[in-house]
Amino acid sequence: MKTVFPILRLSLLGAMLALGPMAAVQAKTPADQLIVGMSMVNLFSIDPANAPGLDASGVNANLYDTLIKRDQGNPEKHLPQLAERWEISEDGKQVTFHLRNDVKFHSGNPLTAEDVAWSLYRVMKLNFGLATTWKAYGYSVDNIQALIRATDPHTLVVELPQPADPLLLIDSLAISPSAVIVDRQEAMKHEKNGDLGAAWLVTNEAGSGPFTLTKWSANDSLVMTRFDGYWAGPAKMKRVLVRHMTESQSLRLMLERGDLDLVYGMAAPDIKAIESSPKLQVQPLQRGTMYYVAMSMKQPEFANQKVREAVRNLIDYKGIDEQVMPHYGTLNQQPMQLGLDARLPDPGYKMDVARAKALLAEAGYPQGFTTTIRTLSEPPFIDIAARMQSTLAEGGIKASIVTGTGNQVYGAMRARNFEMIVARGAERYPHPYFSLRTFVYNPDNSDSAGLPNFQGWRASFFDQQLNALIDQAGVERDASKRVSLYHQAQQRYDQQVGPIMMLSQMTDTAVSAVDVKGFTGDDAEATRYLGVYKQR
Incomplete structure (x- = not known):
């Protein structure tokens, strides 16, 4: 094409x-x-x-600023930013943040704990994809104002609405794109029809x-x-x-x-x-984001596990890694970042055309079928898609490549209106719980659930047993039991031939004078x- x-x-x-x-x-x-x-x-x-x-x-x-940030050299350690210090209650159900008193927004307005609480409420109220991060902890638009509140201009109390490791919540406050603090007064000056300044903030900012x-x-x-x-x-x-x-x-x-x-x-x-x-100087930047191929299980072909397994056998993992991904990414076939203790070794998927054809025949598609692959028209996305188009054809699957802007490509996936896609997505941060929740977890597979921050929901993949394993890992305090649950989750996803197939973990390269x-x-x-x- x-x-x-x-x-x-x-x-x-x-x-x-x-x-x-x-x-x-x-x-x-x-x-x-x-x-x-x-x-x-x-x-x-x-x-x-x-x-x-x-x-x-x-x-x-x-x-913008966040309350806290991760120590880049030690991602499990958090450093003060707008919050000078914080304490976790003995029962683990409450975190209290003490904010700096010398911070001003670009508007000149002082930054207060009320701005922090309102910023998180705003995320829930608008209910875009990033609200999923906070929904996962049990927050809703109805309870978040009572549970995340300012007790004075420089003190923020955050209560957990359901059992969870408070360190996971702290991590989200450090790394989620939605955890930055918005100038409440400035945003509301531009509010239209109750949108909390949303239309204005698409192309403007109200930060510190x-x-x-x-x-x-x-x-x-x-x-x-x-x-x-x-x-x-x-x-x-x-x-x-x-x-x-x-x-x-x-x-x-x-x-x-x-x-x-x-x-x-x-x-x-x-x-x-x-x-x-x-x-010039070259600086490789290891990222946590993954490149992947995804199939929508709304499509009858990809709802069939044998078809998904056939596609898995028509991906030239080795060729993509060696010929397309240098300086873009490192081979990774698990829905979890490289280097994590809870990550299992790669399962060793490889291209096997004969096996793929047999699986397609068993699934009722001996002559293959036609489909589309959405992707961005820039490397390495378009190069991965072109290689996928070629190797799928060897198994009888005729795929047309549809390119577009980021909003067009990812927007179609967020709307669950696609067949196949070559994309890059979160979880960007090194934690097994967040990786699995992002890529394979789906608490509600209905269209009305509106959970686009879960890649599993986007692909219409739902497995209650897998959800339960991830939920258990999120509250388990015993380290060895927690790792075992993460291992079981990865094995379960492999057995179910999940529709989001990891190709590579992102490596960015910055080149400068x-x-x-x-x-x-x-x-x-x-x-x-x-x-x-x-x-x-």
Whole structure:
């Protein structure tokens, strides 16, 4: 199938003009401004209540703050941010956070515990996909205001509505894209028809982070300007400009000639070509996000377990890993991140066309069938899809590739309106419980449940026994028993031939000019530019 790619606008004239009159004629980027090149095709909203994507997380990490954050070197340890300290009650049912008293939003409004409580209520009230994180703990729009409340301007009490490990809740407050704190007064100034500022916050912000949003033009550019009143001290860069660029060779060319300072998404051949350059530096960034192939069990073909097993035998895992994924990801066939103690070894799936054909015949499809594969029109997604199209055809499954924007591709999956998809998704964070809940858990398989943050719900996969194993693991205090439950869950998913088939764990690669210092990519795609500077 012929895929048509969008024409890339290479000129940075408009962007440079936005940065000031001298920027357009300088051979190098300005010393106090960071110019970033990356694809923003999946950036369609920065509203914290409805911005689950990696790109949005990276932007919002610079516009907003959270109560606490993970220690990047030790993901099981949490560090103060807006909360200076916190205590867990003896019975594990309540966590009390004590907030800083010197934080102001970009609007000038003081940040209070009431803003924190309202931000989490807002997520539940709007009920987009990210509300699933809090629903999992038992919160609802009816109980959250009573259970998460401010007792004074700088004290927040969080009660758990049902038995759960309080450390899991603390982890969610540190890492969930929906856990950032929104300026209640500013958002409500823009409320329309009871939307709590939702329409406005799609393209605007109301945060307290180290940068403010100056301008965002979808699929073109995004500009963030330093917030000099930031509680942790002002950022070193005056401005960060992100340019939407999807073509790897253009990223490389513009980085080499000094038009860009930092790029993401460069293809493997271009990374290899510049690895030895004394003017550039390459930083691999291990991510927790997974690349996968998913089938909708709403489709009669994929509701058949033998068909799903046939597809599993028509995936060229080895070829994809060796020829498509270098600098993009590392082979992973489990719905759990590499390196976790609870993760079982890969089951060793491999391509077996004869076995696939036999399974299809047993399922009643001896001549195969036709289907579609949705994906983004950028590497490695389109390359995985093209290889899938070829190997599926060997088994008799004729697949057409349908490309689109991030909203079109992922939107169809969130609406449970797809056949097959090559995608990349959460869980981004290193914890077996969150990984399994994200990829294989589905508490309610009805369309009306509206649980798009569960990948299992998106694919219409439901297994009560598997749900029970994950639920038990979430409250089990004995470490060995908890690991055993995680092992059983992985084995059960393998036996059921779950429709979301993992291919690879994401590895991102950032390439920057050698004079860019202080940049460290975060494992949660929430890279903060607070400490980045240029050594000139």
